[in-house]
Amino acid sequence: MDTRIVPLASERGAALESAYSRAVAATRRRTILTLAAVAVLAVAAGFAAEVRPLVLVENIGNFTAYLGRILPHLTLANLRGDFAEWYWGLPKWAALLGETLLMAYLGTLLGGLAAFLLCFGAAANLARTRIGCFLTRRALEFFRTVPEVVFALIFVIAFGLGPMVGVMALAIHTAGALGKLFSEVVENIDMKPVEGLIASGATRVEAIRFAVLPQVLSNFASYGLLRFEINVRGAGVMGFVGAGGIGQELLVAIRNFYYTDVSAILLMIVATVVLIDLATERLRHHLIGLEQAR
Secondary structure (H helix, E strand, O other), rough: OOOOOOOHHHHHHHHHHHHHHHHHHHHHHHHHHHHHHHHHHHHHHHHOOOOHHHHHHHHHHHHHHHHHHHHOOOOOOOOHHHHHHOOOOHHHHHHHHHHHHHHHHHHHHHHHHHHHHHHHEEEEEEEEHHHHHHHHHHHHHHHOOOHHHHHHHHHHHOOOOOHHHHHHHHHHHHHHHHHHHHHHHHHHOOOHHHHHHOOOOOOOHHHHHHHHHHHHHHHHHHHHHHHHHHHHHHHHHHHHHOOHHHHHHHHHHOOOOOOHHHHHHHHHHHHHHHHHHHHHHHHHHHHHHHHHHH
8 A cells, every 4th residue: 555645736835825825814813803992992992891900009098908907916825815706796696607608598499490390391392382482581681690699679669678688689699590591401302202201102291300400400500500609799798778687787887887897707708608609619519420321
């Protein structure tokens, strides 16, 4: 077998080299034009939003000064006493943080259940009618478009202050966000098992139970855990509008200029979110591993 490389004719080689150069030049021009368009749009957006870099530079010292005020004064000679003074309200803050976690849990649970029930009607491949699919999708868009804080403010006016307000606001926003994610997962399933069950006489509920759920449950769980992480942060903000939890105590500390209390509460929130993120990440990987092992 002859494995020698036969060189191209000089004319053919020159033509190919010229075509390659033109393709590279065209790609380079598109890249430059795209970057230029992004830069122009960024400048236009900054102008419309009244972003003033000089003001940011002039006042950056106020931001760093505030960070310096909230940091505690810790010394090696009296480290234990300084920590005790820094976290003087730990029992109260821990209870409020637990309340925030429960708000996030209930909001995720109720919103996830609502999203689970609505996602099949929002999926184009399983919706009964186009009108029903359209209306369900628009409802989910409304739920996730309105910020949780706006829902919380409305519920505070209607039902008064308390954690229930935060739970309801988180549940509605979670239903909208997870409903969209769940419906997209459902739309990407293999429809052959569904068609086979329906052809054999199964009802729609039975087809979803035995043909759809086995394909989507791991993704549903993964998105639900991710949403729980997001809701923990959201529940912390709910306290700013009187919905209870650690956010309300953080707002009091900020308004009354209790600088070290602000850093102590923020550190508790950050540490809690990090621990939840690590735990849910391990659980998601476990679920994905089980799915791949099937």
